[in-house]
Amino acid sequence: MDFGLEEHQDQLLRTAQQWIERSWSKGTISSSVGRRSLWVEVVENGWAGLLEQTGDGATVLDAALLVEELSHGGCSLPIVGGGLLAPLTAEVAGLGVPAGGAGLLAFETGGETEPAARGLEIFDSAIAVRWTHEGGSRSWEVAEISLDDAGLVADQEEERFSLSRMADAEVLRSASWAAADPSAMEAVWRVGAVLTAAELVGLARAVLARCVDYAGTRVQGGKPIGGHQAIQHRLADMLAGIDQSRYATCWAAAHPDDQMAVHQAKALAARDCVSAIRAAHQVMGAISFSAEDELHHFHKQALLAANEFGSANHHWTALERLSS
Amino acid sequence: MHFTLPESAQAFRREVRDFLAERPMQDYPADATDGGYGTGPFSREFMRALGRRGWIGLTWPVELGGGGRPMIDQLVMLEELAFAGAPFGPLVGNDQWAQSLIRDSNDRLRDELLPAIAAGEATCWQGFSEPDAGSDLLALTTRAVRDGDEYVINGRKIWSSEAGAYTHGQLLARSESIEDAGSRANGLTMFVVPNDAPGLTLRPILAMTGEVYHYEAFLDDVRVPEWSVLGSEGEGFRELLRGLDRDRFWGRFTKPANLLTKLDQLDAHARSHRRDGRTIIEDSGIARRLVELRAEAAATRLLFHKLGWQLSNDLPVPYESALYKTMADELGQRVANLAADVLEQDTLIRREPHRFETEMHHLYLSSPGQTIAGGTSEVLRTTVATRGLGLAKG
Numbered sequence: 260m261d262f263g264l265e266e267h268q269d270q271l272l273r274t275a276q277q278w279i280e281r282s283w284s285k286g287t288i289s290s291s292v293g294r295r296s297l298w299v300e301v302v303e304n305g306w307a308g309l310l311e312q313t314g315d316g317a318t319v320l321d322a323a324l325l326v327e328e329l330s331h332g333g334c335s336l337p338i339v340g341g342g343l344l345a346p347l348t349a350e351v352a353g354l355g356v357p358a359g360g361a362g363l364l365a366f367e368t369g370g371e372t373e374p375a376a377r378g379l380e381i382f383d384s385a386i387a388v389r390w391t392h393e394g395g396s397r398s399w400e401v402a403e404i405s406l407d408d409a410g411l412v413a414d415q416e417e418e419r420f421s422l423s424r425m426a427d428a429e430v431l432r433s434a435s436w437a438a439a440d441p442s443a444m445e446a447v448w449r450v451g452a453v454l455t456a457a458e459l460v461g462l463a464r465a466v467l468a469r470c471v472d473y474a475g476t477r478v479q480g481g482k483p484i485g486g487h488q489a490i491q492h493r494l495a496d497m498l499a500g501i502d503q504s505r506y507a508t509c510w511a512a513a514h515p516d517d518q519m520a521v522h523q524a525k526a527l528a529a530r531d532c533v534s535a536i537r538a539a540h541q542v543m544g545a546i547s548f549s550a551e552d553e554l555h556h557f558h559k560q561a562l563l564a565a566n567e568f569g570s571a572n573h574h575w576t577a578l579e580r581l582s583s
Numbered sequence: 584m585h586f587t588l589p590e591s592a593q594a595f596r597r598e599v600r601d602f603l604a605e606r607p608m609q610d611y612p613a614d615a616t617d618g619g620y621g622t623g624p625f626s627r628e629f630m631r632a633l634g635r636r637g638w639i640g641l642t643w644p645v646e647l648g649g650g651g652r653p654m655i656d657q658l659v660m661l662e663e664l665a666f667a668g669a670p671f672g673p674l675v676g677n678d679q680w681a682q683s684l685i686r687d688s689n690d691r692l693r694d695e696l697l698p699a700i701a702a703g704e705a706t707c708w709q710g711f712s713e714p715d716a717g718s719d720l721l722a723l724t725t726r727a728v729r730d731g732d733e734y735v736i737n738g739r740k741i742w743s744s745e746a747g748a749y750t751h752g753q754l755l756a757r758s759e760s761i762e763d764a765g766s767r768a769n770g771l772t773m774f775v776v777p778n779d780a781p782g783l784t785l786r787p788i789l790a791m792t793g794e795v796y797h798y799e800a801f802l803d804d805v806r807v808p809e810w811s812v813l814g815s816e817g818e819g820f821r822e823l824l825r826g827l828d829r830d831r832f833w834g835r836f837t838k839p840a841n842l843l844t845k846l847d848q849l850d851a852h853a854r855s856h857r858r859d860g861r862t863i864i865e866d867s868g869i870a871r872r873l874v875e876l877r878a879e880a881a882a883t884r885l886l887f888h889k890l891g892w893q894l895s896n897d898l899p900v901p902y903e904s905a906l907y908k909t910m911a912d913e914l915g916q917r918v919a920n921l922a923a924d925v926l927e928q929d930t931l932i933r934r935e936p937h938r939f940e941t942e943m944h945h946l947y948l949s950s951p952g953q954t955i956a957g958g959t960s961e962v963l964r965t966t967v968a969t970r971g972l973g974l975a976k977g
Contacts, residue, residue: 260655260888260892261584262888262893263892263896265585268584324584471974475973482975485968485975486974486976486977487977490974491967491968491974491977492961492964492965492968494972494974495906495909495968495971495972498972499910502906502907503879503886503910504882506889507881507882507885509584510885513584513586514586520881523877523878523881526875526878527879575874575875578877578878579870579874582874
């Protein structure tokens with residue numbers, strides 16, 4: 260076993276860090292125009308489509324490390340859905356993907372609310388995926404849809420990310436749906452679970468760093484609040500949950516066909532990284548629940564990542580089924 | 584980053600499994616109780632069997648009688664022993680003792696003890712804590728006074744694991760006054776004292792499990808030769824600190840593997856026993872906790888492998904050993920709580936050895952001590968925050 264980064268992984272993460280430092284600024288990301296221009300840079304960096312079988316041979320572990328690093332840097336672009344999973348899904352379904360990428364819109368057939376996804380406003384088209392439960396398995400269908408005139412409603416335009424829902428169901432009804440191989444799609448969804456776990460780890464690491472910085476500088480009663488054991492122990496617990504999730508995710512990313520490993524990684528990350536971020540509000544006090552501090556962006560993004568490609572509850576239940 | 588074992592380690596794993604399959608583990612007589620750390624009880628016969636294979640000194644230098652094997656082989660062996668429920672209680676502590684002797688000891692002490700440790704004949708307990716020096720270890724009052732080419736030790740130690748069953752104690756005593764030494768951390772010396780030294784009395788402490796695991800040691804004019812000093816005179820506390828991260832790592836490395844085995848046993852029991860008109864596993868609360876604890880145990884196992892990789896590459900470990908030790912012990916308590924909910928009142932009924940219920944009884948009643956021994960969870964969380972996260976001490 261070797262827990263150090265390989266040379267190409269180290270290079271990948273350095274590039275990600277440099278890009279975050281150079282390009283990521285609050286002014287740029289607060290508009291859809293800014294996010295579109297940043298997405299062009301993501302494509303130029305070779306990160307969109309990294310996992311395509313026709314790509315450069317990057318592994319799921321490479322992709323997970325990249326996703327963790329980008330989300331740690333505060334990146335809220337739809338790297339997992341639009342960047343990595345949409346091309347992979349299109350490839351499995353025999354569809355082509357535009358060079359600039361496509362959004363990923365995934366939903367269960369017959370759901371009671373409009374399908375929603377992150378970052379759709381960046382793209383002209385989306386790979387739509389829907390599934391139906393039949394007995395103990397799922398059947399899958401995939402279609403490419405145009406996002407022009409699709410009735411997109413951006414609910415979170417003011418956030419660092421955007422969350423859009425499809426208010427016009429006709430676009431989905433009239434799409435050319437094609438059945439996709441269930442085992443191939445389940446494999447794609449396992450990769451999605453691993454990558455969203457990695458995103459959660461990156462977000463939680465970023466939040467812990469913010470908390471440590473705050474606790475070390477926020478003075479109350481004549482000393483930094485980080486000198487109090489109540490705060491110290493809460494931060495230690497955050498670190499425990501993050502470390503546990505981080506290496507469970509790395510292991511799963513190295514074994515994406517191991518169902519148990521993937522379920523465990525996503526369940527742990529969705530439970531413990533979100534818990535860590537919730538705990539951060541308590542450490543940072545009143546400013547943390549105002550929109551004037553950035554913590555709420557991280558929290559909301561984590562909640563989205565926790566529920567994409569299966570929530571914690573979904574994965575615990577899957578583990579119960581696997582062990583029965 | 585990769586998670587593949589080298590071929591040599593995989594071959595060694597098979598060798599260990601073959602050895603473990605030769606004889607049922609319960610056939611090895613226990614000479615002391617299981618501390619609940621995932622290493623099982625102490626069986627002298629089992630330790631001798633390991634010694635005959637050269638596995639106690641597996642990683643020691645060849646020129647000192649060791650096997651010269653890489654650390655990953657030792658990790659593989661320990662996990663296999665833990666998965667099998669083998670009675671290897673003193674093995675990891677002894678290895679740390681041996682590593683101290685290899686690193687810091689004088690030739691006389693090393694030459695006398697290493698062969699006996701490698702053969703499974705010499706075993707070591709730790710005499711650090713005192714009645715009024717627990718988490719504040721530097722408050723210890725045991726004194727060692729030089730008298731010619733001997734030291735005379737007087738004092739009292741407590742919570743020494745398996746002291747009555749092992750052969751030697753490793754004791755920390757003040758050999759120079761705080762005033763003369765300049766600080767509480769200076770002037771302390773580490774000694775190796777044989778159990779048959781005149782003036783050493785061991786009092787067993789009955790645990791809430793109904794068994795004896797810890798002892799109190801009384802030292803009344805115990806005389807030891809000057810070559811009994813481990814390391815340098817006055818440097819005992821630094822000697823102890825040097826080994827602390829490694830102690831916490833080795834002391835808990837096998838715990839996740841052991842807990843995974845316990846969870847499998849609990850799972851099997853919950854599927855084969857009924858309560859309230861259904862199998863216990865059909866209780867959704869039980870089923871959910873089982874899969875959650877399995878995931879945590881698997882992840883904690885991985886964290887210990889990561890820490891082992893850091894230590895074997897001499898990388899800094901500012902917080903890892905303190906945090907992962909705490910995580911493993913608190914996980915053990917959650918597994919014990921689940922066992923109590925699966926077994927209900929049977930948790931408190933003592934039965935004959937080598938039964939599932941007996942294992943769970945022991946797991947539950949020994950678990951409260953886990954987060955106290957080897958550094959309380961409270962002290963260790965503070966260590967994580969100050970050493971790991973860089974926060975100021977309160």
